[in-house]
Amino acid sequence: MNKSKIVLLAVVVVIVALIVVIVIVANGGKNEENNVQNNEVENYSTVLDDGTKVNTSEKLKEAKMYGNIQISNMRIAKQEEMTVIMADIQNTGESVLARQKVKITMLDENGETITEITPEIRELQSGEVYTFSAGMTEDVVNAKDYTIGEP
Amino acid sequence: MRERRERGITLIALAVTIVVMLILAGVTIDITLGDKGIINKAKEAAEKMNSAVEQDEAELNELLNELNEVMNSEWDSNIEIPGGNNETGGGGEDSGGESAGDLFDDGTIQPGDYVAYTPTGLESYVVNGNNSGTGMNQTVTKEDLKWRVLDKTQDGKVRLISANPTESTVKLQSADGYNNAVYLLDELCNTLYKGENATAKSLKIEDIQNKMNLSVWNYNNAASYGSTFNPSNKQYPLIFAQEMGQTVNGRSGSLDLSEQTSAMTGKGTASSWTVRYTYWNNSMGASNYVSPVYHELFHTAATGTYWLSSRCVGADSDGAYFYVRRVTSGGVNAWDLFFSRGLELSHTSRVRPVVYLESNVKIDTDVAGANGGSPDTAWVIK
Numbered sequence: 001m002n003k004s005k006i007v008l009l010a011v012v013v014v015i016v017a018l019i020v021v022i023v024i025v026a027n028g029g030k031n032e033e034n035n036v037q038n039n040e041v042e043n044y045s046t047v048l049d050d051g052t053k054v055n056t057s058e059k060l061k062e063a064k065m066y067g068n069i070q071i072s073n074m075r076i077a078k079q080e081e082m083t084v085i086m087a088d089i090q091n092t093g094e095s096v097l098a099r100q101k102v103k104i105t106m107l108d109e110n111g112e113t114i115t116e117i118t119p120e121i122r123e124l125q126s127g128e129v130y131t132f133s134a135g136m137t138e139d140v141v142n143a144k145d146y147t148i149g150e151p
Numbered sequence: 152m153r154e155r156r157e158r159g160i161t162l163i164a165l166a167v168t169i170v171v172m173l174i175l176a177g178v179t180i181d182i183t184l185g186d187k188g189i190i191n192k193a194k195e196a197a198e199k200m201n202s203a204v205e206q207d208e209a210e211l212n213e214l215l216n217e218l219n220e221v222m223n224s225e226w227d228s229n230i231e232i233p234g235g236n237n238e239t240g241g242g243g244e245d246s247g248g249e250s251a252g253d254l255f256d257d258g259t260i261q262p263g264d265y266v267a268y269t270p271t272g273l274e275s276y277v278v279n280g281n282n283s284g285t286g287m288n289q290t291v292t293k294e295d296l297k298w299r300v301l302d303k304t305q306d307g308k309v310r311l312i313s314a315n316p317t318e319s320t321v322k323l324q325s326a327d328g329y330n331n332a333v334y335l336l337d338e339l340c341n342t343l344y345k346g347e348n349a350t351a352k353s354l355k356i357e358d359i360q361n362k363m364n365l366s367v368w369n370y371n372n373a374a375s376y377g378s379t380f381n382p383s384n385k386q387y388p389l390i391f392a393q394e395m396g397q398t399v400n401g402r403s404g405s406l407d408l409s410e411q412t413s414a415m416t417g418k419g420t421a422s423s424w425t426v427r428y429t430y431w432n433n434s435m436g437a438s439n440y441v442s443p444v445y446h447e448l449f450h451t452a453a454t455g456t457y458w459l460s461s462r463c464v465g466a467d468s469d470g471a472y473f474y475v476r477r478v479t480s481g482g483v484n485a486w487d488l489f490f491s492r493g494l495e496l497s498h499t500s501r502v503r504p505v506v507y508l509e510s511n512v513k514i515d516t517d518v519a520g521a522n523g524g525s526p527d528t529a530w531v532i533k
Contacts, residue, residue: 010164116288134277
């Protein structure tokens with residue numbers, strides 16, 4: 001093997017080594033992103049030591065508006081047969097809101113309806129906040145999101 | 152002389168190899184130890200993970216505490232003040248008052264007396280549409296009800312009945328309405344109207360039967376009551392096969408007419424069965440009860456009809472008729488939801504919650520003007 005061939009071989013080895021390093025580094029980053037996305041998609045509840053199942057979807061924490069009613073920080077937990085939904089409800093308007101029913105539609109990870117409930121929101125003074133709570137036997141603890149609308 | 156042939160690499164190849172190795176070493180060191188290297192990333196990830204876990208645990212604990220508070224599944228046994236309508240004063244100190252049971256026994260508080268009780272249950276209860284047979288969820292909201300003394304149970308619990316039925320109604324339909332009436336009505340009442348030291352259920356047929364003056368009219372003597380039939384049409388709601396005194400396909404059940412601990416759905420067709428008649432109805436006046444106050448509590452105060460969480464069955468040679476009990480202002484009867492020929496019906500009615508105060512609940516007899524005679528002079532729970 002002459003000199004020129006050896007040099008050529010060395011250059012090829014260097015190039016291949018650099019490509020391999022670059023590919024490995026790039027793939028490592030992508031895998032990390034995929035892991036994060038998978039966690040977000042697959043996990044919407046966790047089980048506590050006492051067996052209580054608690055929803056963990058960040059979508060349920062987001063504030064949503066229906067007229068001047070703001071619903072935020074929705075929490076869902078399931079103990080034995082009973083599922084409890086709680087949420088902070090605020091009158092964001094400047095006048096008193098009369099008692100009224102609203103339709104809350106609980107959605108799964110595909111945006112499909114799990115169930116609908118029509119709770120009555122009590123009379124609210126301007127700016128007033130209270131914690132709404134509802135119990136049900138239907139299991140909605142894995143809900144990802146919800147919508148509010150007219151019943 | 153033979154020429155010796157030497158093999159080896161040239162200096163240039165060696166230099167190139169060393170350069171390659173240096174490059175690889177540099178890259179490796181940078182990936183491993185650099186600011187954005189694997190070790191630092193691992194440390195950051197671990198810190199983020201720990202932080203996230205701590206935050207999650209804190210949020211979950213907060214939620215669990217809130218849930219327990221709302222669900223009322225745990226409370227300090229030292230606190231003897233139910234309903235949350237009074238100051239606890241720190242929770243452990245006995246600041247006077249007598250147990251509601253003792254006061255009932257000595258006649259200080261009597262059936263019909265008003266008691267200031269404030270439920271601490273959830274704000275709403277969603278009646279599952281599949282379980283009620285209607286196919287649609289019904290959301291029932293807690294109401295501001297007044298409460299009156301009903302009686303005292305054998306295990307020392309003073310019971311309160313809502314002064315009126317709820318304004319909210321519940322619709323039951325078909326075989327599943329019959330299957331789950333007891334479970335749904337009891338769970339609805341407990342979810343909305345329980346207190347810190349109190350549970351709640353719906354009023355039941357036994358509550359009425361136990362207060363009846365049987366010397367005036369005895370339901371045991373009602374037409375066909377207690378008789379057995381072998382109807383030719385044999386469809387039945389599944390819970391019927393579990394009821395005491397009923398025999399389906401050679402098996403007898405053990406469930407009381409007002410008992411159900413979990414929901415069930417579906418209907419079956421018996422190959423053989425014997426149906427015991429458990430339905431009765433009657434117009435009820437004050438004389439039908441051991442005290443006129445029970446007629447007032449059950450009927451006079453009842454605006455519209457209300458459900459009892461009790462099932463009953465009628466039958467003849469053709470079919471069996473599956474009812475859920477109800478009370479009207481004038482009497483006691485039941486509404487039919489399913490016929491063994493397959494006919495399905497639906498009915499809507501109000502609810503009548505009954506609260507069971509734990510035996511450690513005390514009444515403050517020193518409150519000025521409190522005598523239980525009206526909502527404004529209601530007995531005050533300590």
